[in-house]
Amino acid sequence: MQPSQGTGLGQAMIAIARRDLLISLRSRGEILLPVLFFIIVVSLFPLSITPDPTLLGKFGPGIIWVAALLATLLALDGVFRPDYEDGTLEQLALGPHPLSMMVLAKSVAHWLVTGLPLLIISPLLGILMQLSALGIKVMMLSLLIGTPALSLLGAVGVGLTVGIRKSGSLLSLLVLPLYVPILIFGTGAVHAAALGLPYSAHLMLLAAFSLFSLAVCPIASASAVRVSVS
């Protein structure tokens, strides 16, 4: 994955995203496992709380969002760890292109592998959770807007912990508190829609948060990666 002298920044980013996607596609578990995890976690809640449709309709959005957070977290370590272990990450840090952009490409690939499948499967879970058609629509919108921020913020956490051997629980301690605003705005939109209130404000705040993460997180995760590979 060494960009030759003439490779442009865009080409390099596409090449990295494509490579990460190919690796994930070839080991199918990587894509399927988070989705399965997502489905299983969500389906545990009716068993543990209540199968009552009205209550499920109330709790559903929150449960689905929390499960989405956990599923993202589960797959997060894969963003940098394999590359850290075989030295690719070090090469990227030494390479001619800004590391933040390379990290951004990897975050995009991570979102395509975890966020997007979650988004695609979420209507099914919405039906299981007795959400209305509008609720499902708003939930999908909120997931579409919010999950990229999960991948971007998560990359910062992985960048910081990739040099530590057993970092799973540490990673969740670092990343989950930062996910709080996403969770609040994401579920807030669905709740507002369920009550017949305007929900666009929540989605816009969520979009603002995602765009802010898009601007800031690649820089933070690039410096985190630099610390870890040094």
Add this chain to the structure above:
Amino acid sequence: MNQVITPPAPKNSASKGRKWRWFHRFGSPAWVYRFASNWAPRFGVVAGVLFLIGLYQGLVVAPPDYQMGDSYRIIFVHVPSAWLSMFSYFVMAVAAAIGLVWRMKVANITARSIAPLGALFTFCALVTGSLWGKPTWGTYWVWDARLTSELILLFLFIGFIALHDAFEDRRTAARASAILAIVGVVNLPIIHFSVEWWNTLHQGSTVTRLDGPTIDSRMLSPLLIMFLAFNFYFAAAVLNRLRVSLLDLERKTNWVKELVHG
């Protein structure tokens, strides 16, 4: 963040002259050790005196609240702890950022010295808040906006400490946890406001308002005294922790050996 990898500024550049000398002194562990040893006991004494005055005024002199009776008196601990919990995160992040940019050892260990104190203040704010909640709200814990953001702040402090201590190499630990502190300090206001919009039960602010405080002056003065006492205590405790960490860090250097052996 590319500036970070450019070579650090020379430590004793004469060209910058007097203006920066005070700053460069903080780069010397021996100087900072002497500074901390001089000031920590003084701050400690001031804090102790202020604590006595503030507690006497707060618990004995100040009148009971017309609504909450005597239970409101916990604000003399609760409000300063809550303030310091946030202030110390901010100071910690600034120290960590200085350590990250200028590679200052002293700044790095200052950040690490502040972290447990910040966690402690956050914990105090949470505990006093929930004890206060029982008589006034009727329950120990409500998912009130400010209590919730304090809880998240506690997680951020613990995360900082956990990340710092997970690394074996001191410098890597300092740099990684500095990045986390900076990310956290950017996120804190966002978390705070998102939680605020989400749910709020907490009473509004009564001290810092544009139209003047709505709190009785006999309650306000012990609150301010306690506030000062907490800040002085914080300064004394940070300097003390800093002294210990400096001795540990520099245990192989001559100034520590001289200090210990004579």
